[in-house]
Amino acid sequence: xxxxxxxxxxxxxxxAFLSWTAVERLKNGETLDIRTIPAxxxxxESKRKxxxxxxxxxxxQFGIQTGEPIYFARKKCPxxxxxxxxxxxYRKYSDALYNILCEYTDRIExxxxxECFMDLTLFLPKNKKLIDVAYEIKDRVKNELGFTVxxxxxxxxxxxxxxxxxxxxxxxxxxxxxxxxxxMWCLPISxxxxxxxxxxxxxxxxxxxxxxxxxxxxxxELIKNFGKFGRVIWEYANGIDNSEVVYIxxxxxxxxxxxxxxxxxxxxxxxxxVLLSLVEQVSYRLRKENMLAKTVxxxxxxxxxxxxxxxxxxDTPTSSTKIIYMEAKKLLEELYKSVPIRLIGVRVxxxxxxDELQISLFDNKQEEKQNKIDNVLDNLKEKYGYNFIKxxxxxxxxxxx
DNA sequence: TCTGGGGTCCTAGGACCC
DNA sequence: TCTGGGGTCCTAGGACCC
Numbered sequence: 001x002x003x004x005x006x007x008x009x010x011x012x013x014x015x016a017f018l019s020w021t022a023v024e025r026l027k028n029g030e031t032l033d034i035r036t037i038p039a040x041x042x043x044x045e046s047k048r049k050x051x052x053x054x055x056x057x058x059x060x061q062f063g064i065q066t067g068e069p070i071y072f073a074r075k076k077c078p079x080x081x082x083x084x085x086x087x088x089x090y091r092k093y094s095d096a097l098y099n100i101l102c103e104y105t106d107r108i109e110x111x112x113x114x115e116c117f118m119d120l121t122l123f124l125p126k127n128k129k130l131i132d133v134a135y136e137i138k139d140r141v142k143n144e145l146g147f148t149v150x151x152x153x154x155x156x157x158x159x160x161x162x163x164x165x166x167x168x169x170x171x172x173x174x175x176x177x178x179x180x181x182x183x184m185w186c187l188p189i190s191x192x193x194x195x196x197x198x199x200x201x202x203x204x205x206x207x208x209x210x211x212x213x214x215x216x217x218x219x220x221e222l223i224k225n226f227g228k229f230g231r232v233i234w235e236y237a238n239g240i241d242n243s244e245v246v247y248i249x250x251x252x253x254x255x256x257x258x259x260x261x262x263x264x265x266x267x268x269x270x271x272x273x274v275l276l277s278l279v280e281q282v283s284y285r286l287r288k289e290n291m292l293a294k295t296v297x298x299x300x301x302x303x304x305x306x307x308x309x310x311x312x313x314x315d316t317p318t319s320s321t322k323i324i325y326m327e328a329k330k331l332l333e334e335l336y337k338s339v340p341i342r343l344i345g346v347r348v349x350x351x352x353x354x355d356e357l358q359i360s361l362f363d364n365k366q367e368e369k370q371n372k373i374d375n376v377l378d379n380l381k382e383k384y385g386y387n388f389i390k391x392x393x394x395x396x397x398x399x400x401x
Numbered sequence: 402t403c404t405g406g407g408g409t410c411c412t413a414g415g416a417c418c419c
Numbered sequence: 420t421c422t423g424g425g426g427t428c429c430t431a432g433g434a435c436c437c
Contacts, residue, residue, distance in 0.1 A: 016437095043405055043406095048403090048404085048405090049405050049406090050403080050404080050405090051403095051404065051405050051406095053405080066437090067404085067405085068403090068404075069402070069403045069404050070403095071402060071403060071404085072402065072403075072404085075402070111436090111437080112408095112436080112437045113437080114437080115437075193435095193436085194434090194435065194436080195435090196434065196435050196436085197434095197435095198433085198434060198435085199434080199435090227411080227412075228410095228411070228412090229410095229411075229434085229435095252408085253408085253409070253410095254407095254408075254409080255407095255408095256406085256407065256408075257406085257407090258405090258406065258407085259405095259406085260404095260405065260406085295429095295430095305403095305404075307432080307433090308431085308432090309430095309431065309432075310430085310431080311429085311430065311431080312429095312430090313428090313429065313430085343405090343406095345406085347407095347408095406437105407436100407437085408435100408436080408437090409434105409435085409436080410433105410434085410435085410436105411432105411433085411434080411435100412431100412432085412433085412434105413430100413431090413432090414429105414430090414431095415428105415429085415430090416427100416428085416429080416430105417426100417427085417428085417429105418425100418426085418427085418428105419424105419425090419426090
């Protein structure tokens with residue numbers, strides 16, 4: 001039997017949030033292209049969300065890194081320009097990119113807002129090679145949408161992703177089996193997908209500094225030291241990855257919402273008010289997905305950055321705001337030890353499709369009643385916008401203050 | 402120095418059952 | 420009295436990704 005090599009592309013937007021902001025500004029008549037100056041996209045420092053979300057190439061030359069505090073970025077480059085983020089706008093450009101890719105195949109996996117995998121194995125035109133399509137996509141995106149992408153060309157997802165991460169911006173790179181040794185093995189271990197800052201020192205202690213060092217190590221030794229994860233990174237280092245491009249959208253496995261508070265909260269009532277609004281958002285998204293949750297999880301981060309979480313499995317899956325809130329409140333009570341709280345989060349996990357469980361819910365009158373209330377509120381939200389509906393308690397709170 | 406928010410997956414220990 | 424082994428489920432925490 002002949003094994004057919006898969007034809008995979010990985011499309012990665014260069015400095016996505018910053019590029020998209022630049023394009024949007026130009027479209028709105030601004031003359032300065034923020035891709036050409038030291039600039040970053042950052043969260044609101046006054047709300048304690050001041051981290052770097054994206055950077056221009058010039059900002060990168062100053063050593064500025066994504067995820068670091070804007071304060072650090074200013075130290076590295078005092079005249080850095082900071083722009084705020086806008087997720088609705090990012091979505092618009094992400095969709096525009098996706099629409100172009102759809103002209104080539106329907107086997108597209110939206111790996112994140114700015115990255116897609118494409119499987120062209122069955123869709124490659126007879127007169128074209130995979131690399132030709134990669135160049136065509138790259139140039140079309142630049143000409144039609146105004147921002148640049150890198151495209152990785154390979155026979156599996158891992159190698160395509162590694163390839164798109166080579167020299168940037170506006171480049172196409174191949175990473176076929178015979179190129180692994182020359183193009184990938186020389187790179188530092190930190191460049192390998194899934195190798196993060198916690199595993200780097202552990203690998204270095206094993207005399208592993210480059211991806212090649214890892215590839216040549218005995219697989220059993222890695223499994224001994226890292227378990228399942230050891231096998232994964234050893235296979236990645238050797239260019240092995242049999243995972244499929246997931247082109248049929250999967251249902252979420254969990255839904256969460258968290259906020260860093262504008263200052264550390266110590267007042268239980270204040271914390272519970274935030275908890276309720278988080279639960280409202282989470283349960284609303286759950287209902288929009290037509291799903292029910294079996295597990296509720298509450299997480300807090302203290303002023304000292306210690307993270308604690310508690311979760312509880314429910315007897316009956318639910319999407320009811322009230323039921324989730326009552327559980328979340330209990331979990332918060334267990335967690336809260338009167339230490340000032342910096343962040344609070346709610347997640348639901350263990351999700352299932354609502355339709356699968358409809359029958360068992362019929363005998364639950366309380367749940368049925370709550371469903372009706374939630375549905376009325378959801379409809380009002382859809383009609384008048386999410387902020388239209390405020391719980392009576394919030395209104396009381398406002399009137400008293 | 403001052404440190405976001407949304408996810409997925411894995412591990413380890415304890416409870417419980419046969 | 421001193422005491423198994425395997426399996427599943429639940430929970431807390433952590434690593435990693437963008």
